[in-house]
Amino acid sequence: MAKNQTIFVCSNCGNESPKWLGKCPACNSWNTFYEEKIIKDKATNERKGISAEVRKLNSVEVQKYSRYKTGYEELDRVLGGGLVQGSLVLLGGEPGIGKSTLILQICNKINVDGTVLYISGEESATQIKMRADRLGIDNDNILFMGETSIETIEETLLNIKPAFVIIDSIQTMYSEQLSAAPGSVSQVREITSRIMQMCKKQNITTILIGHVTKDGTIAGPRVLEHMVDTFHIEY
Ligand SMILES: Nc1ncnc2c1ncn2[C@@H]1O[C@H](COP(=O)(O)OP(=O)(O)O)[C@@H](O)[C@H]1O
Numbered sequence: 001m002a003k004n005q006t007i008f009v010c011s012n013c014g015n016e017s018p019k020w021l022g023k024c025p026a027c028n029s030w031n032t033f034y035e036e037k038i039i040k041d042k043a044t045n046e047r048k049g050i051s052a053e054v055r056k057l058n059s060v061e062v063q064k065y066s067r068y069k070t071g072y073e074e075l076d077r078v079l080g081g082g083l084v085q086g087s088l089v090l091l092g093g094e095p096g097i098g099k100s101t102l103i104l105q106i107c108n109k110i111n112v113d114g115t116v117l118y119i120s121g122e123e124s125a126t127q128i129k130m131r132a133d134r135l136g137i138d139n140d141n142i143l144f145m146g147e148t149s150i151e152t153i154e155e156t157l158l159n160i161k162p163a164f165v166i167i168d169s170i171q172t173m174y175s176e177q178l179s180a181a182p183g184s185v186s187q188v189r190e191i192t193s194r195i196m197q198m199c200k201k202q203n204i205t206t207i208l209i210g211h212v213t214k215d216g217t218i219a220g221p222r223v224l225e226h227m228v229d230t231f232h233i234e235y
């Protein structure tokens with residue numbers, strides 16, 4: 001029961017249209033529309049292990065510490081007093097600006113009461129370990145996984161139940177259920193919404209890293225800005 005569909009997507013803002021448009025009516029950019037073929041197999045779209053839960057609002061226990069301190073005062077301030085538990089935050093910035101380095105330092109310093117899981121689709125365990133060594137990070141609470149499939153990531157999150165997760169980067173992740181390439185607007189949207197659901201249901205706090213690029217065919221974090229909390233690093 002695969003549903004095949006062609007849509008045109010604005011690479012600047014993510015606006016969708018059934019036909020190609022020269023000018024995006026949503027963000028007024030020119031020549032930003034490109035074609036995406038979407039094959040979404042409904043049969044494999046069951047979200048494994050996640051079931052709907054209806055409960056009394058009054059029975060929901062709110063944990064004492066609803067925000068994590070990242071270990072960086074400036075960052076905590078930008079985030080309004082720390083990382084909200086169960087929230088999804090997008091860290092955007094140009095390639096090479098220091099996102100992965102900053103994130104690893106946050107993994108080391110953040111005051112979570114649970115496991116930290118660093119998922120990278122960009123670098124190997126060896127590369128991250130070498131960076132950790134350079135930064136003097138020796139932390140038994142940090143787990144690493146090199147992975148790009150959202151289906152595998154979802155399973156791992158359900159098994160490991162980490163408190164804090166890093167996804168480096170959104171552009172390298174993909175869903176097996178979509179035919180569009182990693183980094184395309186459809187994939188980036190799908191990945192983000194799937195991660196958001198995991199965060200909410202499992203109370204996992206997540207930082208999603210996104211490259212800001214000027215390349216029109218790669219979905220920049222701007223597409224996601226209306227979906228998640230965002231902060232950019234700039235030097
Ligand atoms: N705060 C910093 N000051 C100086 N150099 C840095 C800093 N953060 C990262 N770097 C260096 O910049 C380069 C790119 O950093 P990286 O974290 O890989 O960036 P990104 O993940 O944004 O592509 C690395 O060589 C790293 O050692």
Ligand SMILES: [Mg+2]
Pocket residue numbers: 099100101122168
């Ligand atoms: Mg990086």
Ligand SMILES: [Zn+2]
Pocket residue numbers: 010011012013014015024025026027028029032
């Ligand atoms: Zn647009």
